[in-house]
Amino acid sequence: MWGVAAAVVGCVVLGGVMMGWPWQRGVHEGVGPAPGARALAAVGAGVSAGLADLAVLIGEREAFVRAHPTDARAWAVLGAAYVEQGRRTADATNYPRGERALRASLKVRGRGNVEAMDGMAALANARRDFRAARTWGEAALKLAPKRWTTYPLLIDAYTGLGDYKATKRTLDRLLELRSGPAVLARAGAVYRDRGWREDAAAALSDAAAAAHSPAERAAWLERSGQLSFERGDLEDALRRFQEAVRIDPDQRAALAGQGRALAGLGRPTEALNAYRVALAKQPCPQYALELGELYESLGLGQAARVQYDLLRARVREEAAGGVDDELVLGVFEADHGDPQSAVRRLRAEWRRQPGIAVADALGWALHRAGNDKEALRYAAVATDRVHGGGVRSAPYMYHRGVIERELEQYGPARRHLQEALRINPYFSPLQVPLAEEALAALGDVPDEPLPTGEESKEPTEKER
Secondary structure (H helix, E strand, O other), X not given: OOOHHHHHOOOOOOHHHOOOOOOOHHHHOOOOOOOOHHHHHHHHOOOOOOHHHHHHHHHHHHHHHHHOOOOHHHHHHXXXXXXXXXXXXXXXXXXXXXXXXXXXXXXXXXXXXXXXXHHXXXXXXXXXXXXXXXXXXXXXXXXOOOOOOHHHHHHHHHHHOOOHHHHHHHHHHHHHHOOOHHHHHHHHHHHHHOOOHHHHXXXXXXXXXXXXXXXXXXXXHHHHHHHHHHOOOHHHHHHHHHHHHHHOOOOHHHHHHHHHHHHHOOOHHHHHHHHHXXXXXXXXXXXHHHHHHHHHHOOOHHHHXXXXXXXXXXXXXXXXXXXXXXXHHHHHHHHHOOHXXXXXXHHHHHHHOOOHHHHHHHHHHHHHOOOHHHHHHHHHHHHOOXXXXXXXXXXXXXXXXXXXXXXXXXXXXXHHHHHHHHHOOOXXXXXXXXXXXXXXXXXXXXXXXXXXXXXXXXXXXXXO
């Protein structure tokens, strides 16, 4: 499934962990930036840090806490840096290290330790444990309600839990407290989820233009590229992904994005190469799934199975680091493994954190397992603007249309399949041909009453 990562893996913002810390002497006393200061500034502002700078910061903080084991803030910054390194490299072994450092900080200073609480919220988001992230974030916010860098952490948590009213409320408060590229990018992500794609594109473009470092700019360009891909603008998506990699060669998400765009442009050899490079440095299960599906679309079944085996192995490795990969594993099992297993996994995931991406995945798994009546309920949640499913997603519309066709709801099926191909006619090398076949099989529009209710509403200008 293409685009799952964009829907379920938001930017892990660590800014609340390190803002305004006095011990970084080179920054505060005008004697020039100390080694690791750029990484400290980046994570302090809630943006991506360069991997080389991040490694320096981690080395400095490890040495510092060995000499000063009772410095709660130093432990908190070390823990946050480990989390950021894990996010940038997809190396989940960093997360237990980060948790140990953050808990060491809380042990030294348990009361009022907002820095460590924010770090724990960032860690929970990185592991896709959105309930824990909400708990830590709300506790931090209660202690320091004007600490703006806690708000993006809560936005990630509320989004993962499907609480879109809380997401909007938290974004509104964040916009009152702060401006700047990190806030613009967070607003863009929320606008995208609400279907306001033009607003989302403008916010992300402004964030990239205002970025303070190459790694930060590359991160916002990659997110802009994701949005362009979701809109079916492959040339623009490819340009943004390529620029992100040119600025920051460690921006592996943009390399995977290049693979996505190149596949849609009919350049499979280049797409395969882009995915291979991305996976070599950032072996995300999602990238393995996308590469496997690309191989499968090219008739290379054995190569696809190699990637699917890699996906399973990576999920096991990430689980050892505390990462919840049930969503991507459920998506994989629904289409390439055991649909009944997918349903079991995704039902449990829905009970834990009922976000829109989980609703879509569970609905599709139920369809693949032969339970279309129940499947439609979840597919409707994923595409219902009133209840949070405002994101204009071609895969979500495709899934709903196929389920409706199986239920002999031919009018809605036709509309949703058409909408999927209108939103992005390149959304998946495997599923686009199936969507086209399903739509052709439905034939021309018969004489039928106009749709009523939510289905009949034209999207507003913002939703376009």
